[in-house]
Amino acid sequence: MSERVTVYEVGPRDGLQNEPSLVATGDKIALIDLLSDTGLTRIEATSFVSPKWVPRMADAAAVMAGIRRAPGVRYAALTPNLKGFEAAKAAGADEVAIFASASEGFSRQNINCTIAESLERFAPVAAAALDAGLHLRGYVSCVVECPYEGAVAPEAVASVTDALLGMGCYEVSLGDTIGRGTPEAIDRLLARLTATIEPARLAGHFHDTDGNALANVEVALGHGLRTFDSAIGGLGGCPYAPGARGNVSTVPLVQMLAAGGWEAGLDLTALRRAEAFMSDRVATAPKLVRTAP
Numbered sequence: 215m216s217e218r219v220t221v222y223e224v225g226p227r228d229g230l231q232n233e234p235s236l237v238a239t240g241d242k243i244a245l246i247d248l249l250s251d252t253g254l255t256r257i258e259a260t261s262f263v264s265p266k267w268v269p270r271m272a273d274a275a276a277v278m279a280g281i282r283r284a285p286g287v288r289y290a291a292l293t294p295n296l297k298g299f300e301a302a303k304a305a306g307a308d309e310v311a312i313f314a315s316a317s318e319g320f321s322r323q324n325i326n327c328t329i330a331e332s333l334e335r336f337a338p339v340a341a342a343a344l345d346a347g348l349h350l351r352g353y354v355s356c357v358v359e360c361p362y363e364g365a366v367a368p369e370a371v372a373s374v375t376d377a378l379l380g381m382g383c384y385e386v387s388l389g390d391t392i393g394r395g396t397p398e399a400i401d402r403l404l405a406r407l408t409a410t411i412e413p414a415r416l417a418g419h420f421h422d423t424d425g426n427a428l429a430n431v432e433v434a435l436g437h438g439l440r441t442f443d444s445a446i447g448g449l450g451g452c453p454y455a456p457g458a459r460g461n462v463s464t465v466p467l468v469q470m471l472a473a474g475g476w477e478a479g480l481d482l483t484a485l486r487r488a489e490a491f492m493s494d495r496v497a498t499a500p501k502l503v504r505t506a507p
């Protein structure tokens with residue numbers, strides 16, 4: 215029997231937070247509903263962040279209110295602070311994610327504080343989430359390279375990852391935010407992290423700027439990671455990571471996993487339906503063309 219891998223769909227959040235085209239709230243809801251019929255069990259639907267910082271996520275509450283809740287699917291949202299957490303809880307998020315950075319420059323640009331300040335800010339969010347019985351996930355951005363500071367040391371990633379796990383995150387997703395990670399760099403990073411952290415508590419979140427994301431997934435599988443974030447159609451980027459491309463695209467990821475004998479439990483036809491739906495609605499469509507069959 216083939217071994218199970220979880221694909222964590224982040225397209226509706228990471229994919230659309232920086233999308234140049236204005237995607238209607240109804241279309242976001244329709245996309246999430248289509249994704250809910252693909253076998254995915256985890257979908258990051260939106261983020262409850264400041265609408266001044268990320269205008270594309272200003273409709274978070276309306277998105278959460280409009281989606282159909284499929285049984286067995288966990289709908290997650292990013293929450294940068296208690297204000298965001300309270301809104302996510304009120305909107306019925308099953309899971310919230312706190313998101314830190316391994317580099318000071320990105321932390322400052324993305325969430326307007328130092329790494330240490332961010333961890334102080336996340337501690338009460340984590341406590342409130344666990345208290346409310348919600349699943350709590352963590353992210354560490356810039357695990358390989360920072361758009362403002364260059365190379366990031368694995369030790370810095372380990373320290374922030376430990377802090378997030380210590381707050382009760384069931385898993386920390388490792389963000390190659392600008393997609394510059396080579397398989398060699400990911401190998402070095404994971405050799406360090408898995409020396410002290412169980413691989414089951416780590417996920418890979420590889421943006422695909424340099425076309426290395428699938429190779430990086432292969433490397434991470436070799437280190438025992440079994441959860442990978444992806445975005446339908448390879449949508450996305452971060453408004454505070456200039457030049458970053460989308461996440462690894464869901465359909466090619468699932469195809470690669472299947473070819474390697476991994477079981478993701480996903481319906482490729484249904485995923486392609488969701489991909490086709492989005493390709494008509496976003497300016498980043500050229501990237502979608504590449505993902506067909």
Ligand code: HMG
Pocket residue numbers: 228231261262263264265266267268292294295297298299313324325326353354355356388389390391419421451452453454
């Ligand atoms: P700040 O300006 O320092 O916050 O931003 P503040 O506490 O001083 O508040 C300023 C204003 O924002 C106030 O409103 C607050 O009420 C409001 P005003 O009084 O001026 O009208 N505000 C909020 N409104 C709605 N929801 C909230 C919220 N919080 C404050 N939650 C803050 C600090 C963290 C809020 C801001 O920097 C922010 O929202 N940043 C989010 C940036 C973001 O979403 N980036 C993309 C996601 S991370 C990512 O993509 C990386 C990842 O994919 C992994 C990877 O690839 O590496 C996860």
Ligand code: MG
Pocket residue numbers: 228389391419421451452
């Ligand atoms: Mg990302």
